[in-house]
Amino acid sequence: MEILMLLIPLSVLLVLGIGALFWWSVGNGQFDDLDGPGQRVLTDDDSPPAGPPGP
Amino acid sequence: MSFILAPAAAPAESATAAGAMREPCYHCGEKEFRRGSWKAPVAGAPREFCCAGCLAVAEVLGNAGLIALYARRTEPAPRPDGDAGNDVAETAEAAAATGLVRARDDGTLEVALLIDGLSCGACGALCEAWLAQQQGVQHAALNDMSRRMVVRWAPDVTGLPDILRAVAALGFAATPYDPAQREQRAREERRALLKRGAIATLAMMQVMMFAGASYWSDDGVAPEQQRLLDWASMVLTLPVLLYSAAPFWRNAWRDLTHRRAGMDVPIVLGLAVALVASAHATWRGTGAVYYDSITMFVALVLGARYLELLARQRAAAAIETLARRQPDIAVRFCRWPGVAVETVHAALLARDDHVLVRPGALVPADGEVVDGRSAVDEAMLTGEAHGITRGAGDAVLAGSRNGEQPLVVRVMRAGADTRLASILRLTERAAATRPAITRTADRVATWFVAGVLTMAAITAIAWIVIEPARALAVTVAVLVVSCPCALALATPAAATALTGALARNGVVFGRGDVLETLARVTHVVFDKTGTLTRGDVRLVSMAVADGATRDEALALAAALESRSEHPLARGLVAAADGAVMPEVGALRAVTGQGQEGVTARGGVRIGTPSFVAAIAGPMPASLTAFADAAPAATTLVALGGDAGWQAIFAMADPLREDARAAVAALQRAGIATMLFSGDRPAHVDAVAKVTGIADARAALTPEGKRDAIDALQRAGAVVAMVGDGVNDGPALAQAQVSFALASGTPFAQWTADVVVLNDQVVQVATTLAGARRAMRILHQNFAWAIAYNLVAIPAAAMGYVSPLVAAVGMALSSLVVVGNALRLTGVAPRGDGAPPEETAAPAAEVAWKS
Numbered sequence: 001m002e003i004l005m006l007l008i009p010l011s012v013l014l015v016l017g018i019g020a021l022f023w024w025s026v027g028n029g030q031f032d033d034l035d036g037p038g039q040r041v042l043t044d045d046d047s048p049p050a051g052p053p054g055p
Numbered sequence: 056m057s058f059i060l061a062p063a064a065a066p067a068e069s070a071t072a073a074g075a076m077r078e079p080c081y082h083c084g085e086k087e088f089r090r091g092s093w094k095a096p097v098a099g100a101p102r103e104f105c106c107a108g109c110l111a112v113a114e115v116l117g118n119a120g121l122i123a124l125y126a127r128r129t130e131p132a133p134r135p136d137g138d139a140g141n142d143v144a145e146t147a148e149a150a151a152a153t154g155l156v157r158a159r160d161d162g163t164l165e166v167a168l169l170i171d172g173l174s175c176g177a178c179g180a181l182c183e184a185w186l187a188q189q190q191g192v193q194h195a196a197l198n199d200m201s202r203r204m205v206v207r208w209a210p211d212v213t214g215l216p217d218i219l220r221a222v223a224a225l226g227f228a229a230t231p232y233d234p235a236q237r238e239q240r241a242r243e244e245r246r247a248l249l250k251r252g253a254i255a256t257l258a259m260m261q262v263m264m265f266a267g268a269s270y271w272s273d274d275g276v277a278p279e280q281q282r283l284l285d286w287a288s289m290v291l292t293l294p295v296l297l298y299s300a301a302p303f304w305r306n307a308w309r310d311l312t313h314r315r316a317g318m319d320v321p322i323v324l325g326l327a328v329a330l331v332a333s334a335h336a337t338w339r340g341t342g343a344v345y346y347d348s349i350t351m352f353v354a355l356v357l358g359a360r361y362l363e364l365l366a367r368q369r370a371a372a373a374i375e376t377l378a379r380r381q382p383d384i385a386v387r388f389c390r391w392p393g394v395a396v397e398t399v400h401a402a403l404l405a406r407d408d409h410v411l412v413r414p415g416a417l418v419p420a421d422g423e424v425v426d427g428r429s430a431v432d433e434a435m436l437t438g439e440a441h442g443i444t445r446g447a448g449d450a451v452l453a454g455s456r457n458g459e460q461p462l463v464v465r466v467m468r469a470g471a472d473t474r475l476a477s478i479l480r481l482t483e484r485a486a487a488t489r490p491a492i493t494r495t496a497d498r499v500a501t502w503f504v505a506g507v508l509t510m511a512a513i514t515a516i517a518w519i520v521i522e523p524a525r526a527l528a529v530t531v532a533v534l535v536v537s538c539p540c541a542l543a544l545a546t547p548a549a550a551t552a553l554t555g556a557l558a559r560n561g562v563v564f565g566r567g568d569v570l571e572t573l574a575r576v577t578h579v580v581f582d583k584t585g586t587l588t589r590g591d592v593r594l595v596s597m598a599v600a601d602g603a604t605r606d607e608a609l610a611l612a613a614a615l616e617s618r619s620e621h622p623l624a625r626g627l628v629a630a631a632d633g634a635v636m637p638e639v640g641a642l643r644a645v646t647g648q649g650q651e652g653v654t655a656r657g658g659v660r661i662g663t664p665s666f667v668a669a670i671a672g673p674m675p676a677s678l679t680a681f682a683d684a685a686p687a688a689t690t691l692v693a694l695g696g697d698a699g700w701q702a703i704f705a706m707a708d709p710l711r712e713d714a715r716a717a718v719a720a721l722q723r724a725g726i727a728t729m730l731f732s733g734d735r736p737a738h739v740d741a742v743a744k745v746t747g748i749a750d751a752r753a754a755l756t757p758e759g760k761r762d763a764i765d766a767l768q769r770a771g772a773v774v775a776m777v778g779d780g781v782n783d784g785p786a787l788a789q790a791q792v793s794f795a796l797a798s799g800t801p802f803a804q805w806t807a808d809v810v811v812l813n814d815q816v817v818q819v820a821t822t823l824a825g826a827r828r829a830m831r832i833l834h835q836n837f838a839w840a841i842a843y844n845l846v847a848i849p850a851a852a853m854g855y856v857s858p859l860v861a862a863v864g865m866a867l868s869s870l871v872v873v874g875n876a877l878r879l880t881g882v883a884p885r886g887d888g889a890p891p892e893e894t895a896a897p898a899a900e901v902a903w904k905s
Contacts, residue, residue: 004280008265012287015261019254019294026250032242 080105081113112225116181156215157471157480159207163193165480166215168204168222168229182225189213189221204229241368248361255299255354258291259347266347278340285337288346296330300353318500318539321507322356325534329858332527343528348858352535355866359873363548366877369555385419386411388463401453404469412451412462420453420469430458474797481565481810492571492833496546500539507537507848514852528858532851536861537844538868545836545869549876553829556880561813562822569808572791573826578772579721579819580764580786583732583742585779586796587816588708592623594630595689595707598681600700608702610634612694615650615661618642623692624650626706627661649692657697664693664703671695678703686741708738710745713817718746720820724827727772731760731786760786777819794819829879836872843868 025031081102093104097113104110156166182204186195191212196205206218222229265284269276276284303319303326310317329345336342385401388394391409401419404410409425412418418431428446433455445451451464453473470476511533518526550570557563581587599608613631616624639652639659649662660667664682668674674682674693681703682691689705718728729750732739736753743751752763764774764786776783776790787793787807795807796814811818847864850856856864 005283008280008283008287011261011264012290015257015291016294019257022253022257023250026246026253029246031249032246 078103116185116225157476162209163207164210164215165205165207166218168206168219182222182227185225186218186221189218192218245364245368248357248364251299251301252354252357252361255295255350255357258295258299259350259354262288262291262346262350282337282340285333285344285346288344289334289337292330292333292346292349295350295353296326299357300326303353303356318504318544320504321511321534321537322352324508324511325531326352328527328534329531332531345528345531345858348531348535348862351859352862352866355862356869359544359866359869362870362877363544363873366548366555366880367551369552369880386413391463402470404466406466406469408466408469410464410466412457412464414457414459414461416457418451418453418455418457418462418464420464420466421473422451422464422466422468424449424451424462425465426463427460429460429462431462432456432458478563478797478810478812481563492546492550492830503537503539503844507534507539510537510848510852517852518854525854529851529854531858532854532856532861533848535858536847536851536856536865538840538847538865538872545872545876546833548873549829549833549836549879552877552879553825557822557825560818560821561811561815562818563810563812564808565810566808569792570826570829572773573775573809573823574830575773576726576775576792576823578727578729578767578774579823580729580731580760580767580774580776580790581718581748581816582760582776582778582783582786583730583734583739584708586711586777587714587730587742587746588710590708590779591629592626592690592706592708594626595705595709596685597702597704598678599702600675600678600695602699603701605702606634608694610636611639611654611659611701612661612692612704614639615642615652615659615694619644619650623690623706627692627704630704654696659694659696659698659701661692661694664691667693667695667700670697671700674703675700681705710742711814711816713815715746717816717820718748720817721823722747724820724824726823731755731763733757733760757783757785761789764789775819775823777816794822825879832875832879836875839868839872839875 081097081104090103093110094101095104095110095113096102102113104113156164159165183195186192186204186206189208192206192208194205194207208214208218219229265288268284269281300323303323306317306319307323310320326349329349332342333344333346333349336344385399385404386396387399387404388409388411389397396411404420408420410419410422414429424445424447426447428444431443431445431451433443433452445462450467451462452475453469454475468474471480511530514533515526515530518529550567553570554564584590597605597608599605609627609631613628613634614636616627617636619625637654639654642650642652644650645662645666648666649660651658651660651662653659658670660670664674678693678700685691685705686707689707692704692706694701694704721728727750728748729752730739730743730746730748731752732742733755734753739751739753743749755763760783764776767774768789768791773792774790775792775794776786777794777796778787779796787795792809793807794809794811796816797810797812809822811822843864847856847861847868851861
């Protein structure tokens, strides 16, 4: 069971790594809008967004 | 004065104590600065300051007798920015131009300020006290949560620039309230809590995995491997305690320095004791560790708080969406009807300006369409989902969105006078006051926590005597298992969830503390005109004499009434709807009778039947039959002249479609409904009969209405008054709760506790039902909290609950109460109020067909 001596610290590193990744992704706004991007993929509209209303 | 300045002190004096050299700036806490330049005694002791700015602030505080801040504060004050006071004039001007400064009825001005740099409650209290001391400032109230300050001042004594300068003198930056900034902060708050919760959850999962080894292995874990697991657990627990649990530490520290026992104090105490014990055991390699309890506890409590935060922000967002509709830019015609246009700030528009509203643009001000025809979307203001077609002569509201076609609008009300601006002010005022029950809950929570701390101390002492080995675990369990969440977390959550749900239904609170009263309402008193009825008189039916035609009669009636402002007259003119009016000369009004004039065919009169009969002779039989058959609630208007009788018009004020549904829903909920009106008994009785109100009183003066409500209140009734106009003012003020419909006068809206934006009377029933449900849920929460704590705390004190079970129990209990409170998020439309669709249809059928 000596392998545990390696695996346990490894698991700690792994958790810390995942934590750091998650921390970054929240700060990056990945979780601000959970519905919008999924919906946007479905709208098959490649035309540029409408400009400001004309006269 | 105890506060004396001594700048540029002698070097010898500054070197007196070596210890003093290391002292940070007394005001802002800055450590690195040249000592000795800025010194002054504060409360008798010599203090060092880093710069002239900090010294100046301290001087201001000293002169104002507010130096107690230095003893009470929990964080150093922000360093005053030397430039902060310079652009106040510009800021003040912009605030006035954009409608952020509001004139009140009593002649004072009011503004909401967002104050940056307020890091603790003491600073907030200081700011309030300091502003209240300023000459001309009549009112300054800070909302700790939103960091928003409402300031009211007399414009002839002081001005906004002086107030902003006063705030700057304390070293805080004040910005007239801007919703966009608040949204930014809400997002940051959400992200921060999400990060903390996620880190805690990840750590919890891994620590539980490590702990599982010893829980579930049959023959125990080898000692050296157990040590490794403990160390690994500690490594993972530290970030949870230092980062994820940071808000707990901060809140508890703030509470302790204020000699107050907040809900985070036992949490932090439990965490600290568990950590110290676990770290000690890990270091020595023997003894119990509680890392699993710590991480699980933090993760679950953060989860409950995240839910609460989301609910709070969703509720706020329902109102914020309104604020975002406030248009900034207007296209104004330089010289209407010329075509040249200029772009100006919407706040600079004045009455009778003509503006161009392009397709898709927001209407910049309340006004009347002069040219063009287009569908206008008013969903934000009235909850009406579909665009309504507006043409020349129709009113449009600021903040509604124009559809397909350009419109030319003549401005009636701009800037801070628009309906939108008044709604926003109302909601801001409501947000600045808290329901009494949340204040009570806060107070009770403090006592509760003090009790828990005492209990923990007693437990610790008792167990040290009985069985020292278990004393630590039992004490931690007591601290952790107690759950004040029903008081400190769930009560505000319920209140805000209800506010948000109602706002989506077009109901806004003008005061935050009406919730309890709403739930206790026993009588609802309606006004008639403009409340149960639409408030505009319309032509219901008409009969013409032999030889006259319908269109001719209407055109003649409109011609006679065209100059009159009487509601009946306006109803007739509207009924004629642009028909070609015959020439009528010598128009004259006869008070209480009607109008008379002269046409090519001789004199004509319109008005009461007797007034017309005086020149036209007795009423013909065909018209008499019609007049006799007319329902009591209609007003008869006769038309005739020297050439004989022309027509009789039956006029009535149509009932709102949902009036009957509203009354029915209230009666189903066991609330007595009454109708107080200044109108004639026949009209009032007819409305009462159609709507199903048993108790209707007619011909009441405004004071009469107030006295009638007073009599009800003496008999123990809790009265809600639903009204619209100025003549309801005394009654609205006398009732414990007042409702105003948005179509009413601005006066009624400003004094009302609750405003129904979409003019649906049925929302009164929905609101009362929602408030009752909110109070019921709060009582459920309190009952649950009492039961849970009564069982859990003694059990923990007697040693039946391990710290891990305590952590799970407490967290689940908070999830239960917060989750229960959040059921209110969707309360308003259905619930036990009236489903409008179901009852509205029959009501519409009965509505004044006659």
